[in-house]
Amino acid sequence: MTCPYLDYRDADGEQEFDHDRPYCQIQESFVSPMEADLCNDRHDFDHEADCAVFQRHHLDADQLVPGLELQDAD
Numbered sequence: 001m002t003c004p005y006l007d008y009r010d011a012d013g014e015q016e017f018d019h020d021r022p023y024c025q026i027q028e029s030f031v032s033p034m035e036a037d038l039c040n041d042r043h044d045f046d047h048e049a050d051c052a053v054f055q056r057h058h059l060d061a062d063q064l065v066p067g068l069e070l071q072d073a074d
């Protein structure tokens with residue numbers, strides 16, 4: 001499964017490219033073709049398990065869940 005935050009864009013502001021480039025919507029920046037292998041879960045990569053950006057984003061989201069009692073973990 002492809003990461004839901006992966007996008008492909010053919011321009012960066014005013015600069016247009018001759019082909020679409022992989023773009024991470026969390027980092028708000030383009031990623032390298034090698035990183036895009038991870039984003040696309042190619043070569044046994046798993047974006048949920050292997051991408052620190054994805055993991056950090058969801059950790060932050062969990063901490064912002066209303067009513068979540070982090071002290072109750074014990």
Ligand code: SF4
Pocket residue numbers: 003004005006007023024025026027031035038039047051052053054
């Ligand atoms: S860098 Fe990580 S969070 Fe961003 S699109 Fe790729 S897998 Fe998803």
